[in-house]
Amino acid sequence: MEEKITFKKLDKEYYKTLKEWWHSERVKQFWDNSEEMEQDVDNYVLKGQKSYYDYYIGLYDGVPYALVMTSEQTADDYYEYYKEYLSKTGKTFAIDFMIGNEDFVGKHLSSLTLRTFVEQYSDEEADRFIIDPEYDNEIAFKCYKGAGFEDVDSYVVKDGFFKGKKLHLMIRGREKQQAIDEKPFIPTER
């Protein structure tokens, strides 16, 4: 099954599809679809400008079904709640994730998808990944557990789109060189 899963950087080909996923009632419950995020994805795809996030579309046998967003957390620029969880030996990336295509929801594919992404992520210096589902999002929590993430902390968001929400803080490590020999390679350059 794993070999059927591939990832591609988001481009104009999947832009409309992504927007449909993004605005679906199921996803909206747990997704930041604020004006800023809409603008971010528009800039990324339509203007080729990256601010904070990279966007990857997951394909199953060529059919788009998932979105993974990554944001590197550096010593100078990290999300405040992640501070003590930054890797001391390599790069740390935060992840946002959805199964957007309704045909693929509830098929027990989410953990495998995320695990595949993390294991194949092509930045060989990446050795830690962080993800933070809401306490109310039991399915996401189970998915991340299944993908090898460990529940290490929790926090309540002070401001922004998720203000007042309690989130799990989950981390997963990876051997730094693992990605080099993996195929297919997830491109980090656009």
Ligand SMILES: CC(C)(COP(=O)(O)OP(=O)(O)OC[C@H]1O[C@@H](n2cnc3c(N)ncnc32)[C@H](O)[C@@H]1OP(=O)(O)O)[C@@H](O)C(=O)NCCC(=O)NCCS
């Ligand atoms: C979170 C998400 C990626 C999971 O994908 P999915 O296709 O719904 O879930 P899966 O079929 O892969 O199942 C994942 C786990 O949740 C469990 N699960 C699925 N539906 C469930 C339900 N209705 N209630 C409780 N558990 C459920 C499954 O049993 C599975 O756990 P298991 O492997 O221990 O059996 C997907 O629901 C999604 O995109 N949600 C909207 C966006 C979102 O919430 N993103 C996460 C933000 S942090």
